[in-house]
């Protein structure tokens with residue numbers, strides 16, 4: 001029963017229908033002293049997502065009108081971080097092509113694991129303190145968060161559910177996010193995750209930038225991910241006292257801290273602003289691609305980008321490989337062989353990936369690090385080198401994606417060892433590539 005507001009980064013306003021009317025008041029006056037406090041006796045609290053002084057296009061903040069302010073909590077104390085880490089030097093660097101089999105989801109009959117305890121850091125780079133870096137995490141869980149919520153003081157989470165839908169209660173309202181949808185919970189926003197069975201997904205965390213829609217340049221005013229397809233939840237509150245204690249978990253400088261309070265943090269009756277969580281259904285992506293010859297770089301499939309301060313260079317791009325037509329003439333159509341000055345982490349939501357029909361499975365992953373050679377496996381190369389070039393559907397029923405980053409990422413000890421999902425035979429998919437070189441080759445006479 002979830003409702004949404006449509007648009008990307010809009011100035012929205014929303015009020016829970018059980019308390020109608022405060023919004024006009026709050027829109028004309030952020031911190032009113034009317035009755036004698038805000039309407040309905042609410043506290044006003046600003047959540048800033050940018051420096052106060054950022055230029056208008058990047059200035060982000062929302063005003064939350066809540067039953068009690070967030071500051072009404074006991075001190076934070078350090079808690080166990082499990083496999084969540086920001087230590088990028090746990091193991092020696094490894095430039096190899098890495099591929100992981102589907103990450104194991106714990107069985108609820110054996111161990112109850114919720115979204116937060118189910119977070120495992122796979123790779124990343126940079127530093128939360130200097131506000132520049134990314135982390136890639138897997139979440140595998142089987143249990144809803146009860147009387148606990150999470151907020152990330154370090155950066156934004158782009159969450160890609162792969163198996164099982166997640167109901168995310170946020171300070172702004174509720175979002176149901178199914179596989180093939182993604183959501184972004186921005187820095188500082190509190191949220192709690194309900195699951196409905198064995199659940200798995202990917203998280204791209206960026207420190208120090210927010211996700212933006214890529215510019216469209218010569219594409220024009222429409223296309224790729226259209227702003228109206230981004231959905232923000234409507235206000236929803238609960239006035240719930242929790243005598244046994246409600247736990248607010250705070251990821252701060254790469255570590256987890258918990259604090260207790262006696263009430264639900266989802267006590268926001270109305271809010272307005274342009275700093276909100278949002279979700280997006282990947283089916284809505286308006287695919288643009290080659291209609292003549294050659295293979296367009298995958299940047300043409302960028303859904304969201306978190307820019308670095310270098311022009312044109314992303315800290316991380318979220319790129320998808322959606323179902324589409326392949327029509328390129330006299331062209332080897334699959335991804336090309338290449339070495340890249342960016343790092344490429346790939347995941348698979350469903351189906352298979354065109355460059356590797358075998359081995360790369362939904363719920364698994366791959367990492368092709370900076371300048372590490374990669375490309376189609378032998379089967380894909382042979383098949384696509386001789387395939388008749390008629391128009392054909394590509395990637396039907398599948399959804400692969402890539403987190404492409406300008407950081408040279410370290411893999412964690414969990415990723416290389418503890419998870420035990422590393423496919424040691426990955427390199428072998430290229431071993432059968434054979435030589436086709438023929439020095440006597442001449443262009444065929446037309």
Ligand SMILES: O=C(O)Cc1cc(O)ccc1O
Pocket residue numbers: 296297298334335336338344355368374375402
């Ligand atoms: O390596 C990959 O599979 C991702 C990728 C896809 C593509 O179509 C072109 C370049 C690229 O890195």
Ligand SMILES: [Fe+2]
Pocket residue numbers: 338340344368374
């Ligand atoms: Fe690549």
